[in-house]
Amino acid sequence: MKPELSDxxxxxxxxxxxxxxxxxxxxxxxxDLAEQKELHLRLAADFENFKRRSRQESEAQAARQxxxxxxxxxxxxxxxxxxxxxxxxxxxxxxxxxVEMTLKQLQQLLRNHGIESEEIVGQPFDxxxxxxxxxxxxxxxxxxxxxxxxxxGYRRGEEVVRPAKVVVNDLSTVKQGHHGR
Numbered sequence: 001m002k003p004e005l006s007d008x009x010x011x012x013x014x015x016x017x018x019x020x021x022x023x024x025x026x027x028x029x030x031x032d033l034a035e036q037k038e039l040h041l042r043l044a045a046d047f048e049n050f051k052r053r054s055r056q057e058s059e060a061q062a063a064r065q066x067x068x069x070x071x072x073x074x075x076x077x078x079x080x081x082x083x084x085x086x087x088x089x090x091x092x093x094x095x096x097x098x099v100e101m102t103l104k105q106l107q108q109l110l111r112n113h114g115i116e117s118e119e120i121v122g123q124p125f126d127x128x129x130x131x132x133x134x135x136x137x138x139x140x141x142x143x144x145x146x147x148x149x150x151x152x153g154y155r156r157g158e159e160v161v162r163p164a165k166v167v168v169n170d171l172s173t174v175k176q177g178h179h180g181r
Contacts, residue, residue, distance in 0.1 A: 046102040074162055077106050114156045120146050131163045135170040
């Protein structure tokens with residue numbers, strides 16, 4: 001008896017992958033890729049925001065340090081101005097010339113950094129830019145005009161670095177005195 005031979009196993013395998021399964025795996029991979037891409041974009045945006053904030057904080061810190069240095073420098077300028085003002089006359093002594101040159105160099109240094117003072121005698125008093133230390137009475141000047149500057153004020157653009165200390169004209173007390181007589 002001859003044994004029956006069954007068909008030899010085929011070398012070709014029949015496809016056992018179901019189409020629905022391939023689509024599901026592909027969709028899952030695409031979804032995962034989209035999530036990773038979104039995560040990457042968020043991280044890149046966060047990093048750019050961090051760099052921008054760091055740069056802004058660094059610039060702000062440098063500006064604060066510069067402003068603090070300038071505020072410390074202003075009394076030196078005040079003292080040089082007082083030294084020049086205390087002289088009897090503007091003589092040609094080498095000491096007087098040296099103090100004057102030093103003052104001019106410091107003032108130029110401030111201007112190079114955007115710090116300006118202004119001539120405000122006769123101008124209206126502005127409480128945001130000046131500090132009134134006393135009142136004066138001058139009928140030739142308008143009410144609330146600045147009569148004298150006791151300490152020069154400085155600003156950078158519209159930002160007040162140090163308010164000017166001034167004497168303000170107050171004609172209201174003079175007018176009240178005339179009405180009461």
